[in-house]
Amino acid sequence: DAGVIQSPRHEVTEMGQEVTLRCKPISGHDYLFWYRQTMMRGLELLIYFNNNVPIDDSGMPEDRFSAKMPNASFSNLKIQPSEPRDSAVYFCASSQTGELFFGEGSRLTVL
Amino acid sequence: DQQVKQNSPSLSVQEGRISILNCDYTNSMFDYFLWYKKYPAEGPTFLISISSIKDKNEDGRFTVFLNKSAKHLSLHIVPSQPGDSAVYFCAAIITGGGADGLTFGKGTHLIIQP
Numbered sequence: 690d691a692g693v694i695q696s697p698r699h700e701v702t703e704m705g706q707e708v709t710l711r712c713k714p715i716s717g718h719d720y721l722f723w724y725r726q727t728m729m730r731g732l733e734l735l736i737y738f739n740n741n742v743p744i745d746d747s748g749m750p751e752d753r754f755s756a757k758m759p760n761a762s763f764s765n766l767k768i769q770p771s772e773p774r775d776s777a778v779y780f781c782a783s784s785q786t787g788e789l790f791f792g793e794g795s796r797l798t799v800l
Numbered sequence: 801d802q803q804v805k806q807n808s809p810s811l812s813v814q815e816g817r818i819s820i821l822n823c824d825y826t827n828s829m830f831d832y833f834l835w836y837k838k839y840p841a842e843g844p845t846f847l848i849s850i851s852s853i854k855d856k857n858e859d860g861r862f863t864v865f866l867n868k869s870a871k872h873l874s875l876h877i878v879p880s881q882p883g884d885s886a887v888y889f890c891a892a893i894i895t896g897g898g899a900d901g902l903t904f905g906k907g908t909h910l911i912i913q914p
Contacts, residue, residue: 693843724904731906732844732889780843788834789902790842 695781695792703800707769709717710795714783722789723756723766724780732780738764771799803827804892806905814913819877820906823890826871830892834902835864835875838887847888848875875911885912 692777694713714721722737736746741758749756753772758764762799778796782789813819823833831852836844839873850857850864850873857864863876877884887909891902 713864732891732904734902734904782843788846788849789844791836791845793841793843 690734693781693783693790693792695779695795697795698793699796699798701798701800702771703725703770705770706799707767708771708775708797708799710766710779710797712764712766712779712781712792714764714778714781715785715790716762717788718783718785719761720784721758721764722782722784723764724782724791726780726794735779771797773799784788802905803830804890804903804905806888806908808892808908808911810911812911812913815882816879817882819875819880819910819912821875821877821888821890821910823835823873823875823905824871825873825892825902826892827892828871830895830903832893833864833866833873834891834892834893835862836889836904838889838907844889853860880910880912882914883909883913888903 693715696711702781719740723735724732725734727736735748736756737744738758754768756766776799780791780794782791803826834849835847837847838844848859848862848864850866855866861877866873887907889907890905893902
């Protein structure tokens with residue numbers, strides 16, 4: 690299995706631009722999580738889905754952030770408009786039995 | 801309020817010696833704990849876990865100890881090897897109440913010196 694696949698690996702954009710991060714979970718996993726890693730706050734849960742349905746989005750920082758999971762094999766996280774403080778590594782993870790499998794992350798830099 | 805705390809941002813240990821990484825939690829409802837290891841430019845990978853009904857779990861060079869009364873767990877690596885240099889995240893979860901995401905600590909950067 691290829692594992693959790695995230696794209697892009699690196700994104701550099703200017704403040705105000707829309708950013709879309711993508712995730713393909715491991716086939717058969719029915720939970721999908723989006724995390725953000727920063728030096729100050731470590732790993733934070735943003736949102737998670739169960740069977741494509743958002744269950745808890747209380748970690749989403751503000752309305753500029755949105756996430757969707759249109760089907761079992763894809764999810765995206767959008768930031769619009771992006772701000773410099775959104776610069777971080779964004780991880781997607783999937784799970785079936787509780788153990789999380791992480792993607793390699795998308796490093797976002799907002800100038 | 802941080803529910804899972806790793807108070808040491810970094811730790812330096814000599815190769816061959818024991819590495820001890822500590823983690824404290826505040827939510828007494830947590831009943832399952834995990835350690836993840838993260839290399840630069842990679843996602844965290846699962847290392848070892850422990851249920852709250854146990855106080856010790858061992859897997860090769862890695863042992864996790866849980867002290868529920870102190871709300872404290874630790875990861876022991878014996879002997880430490882250069883490949884163990886990484887960031888280690890402690891995580892906790894309340895099982896049985898749904899699949900809430902893990903609550904992570906901020907991580908401890910372990911550096912193994914030759």
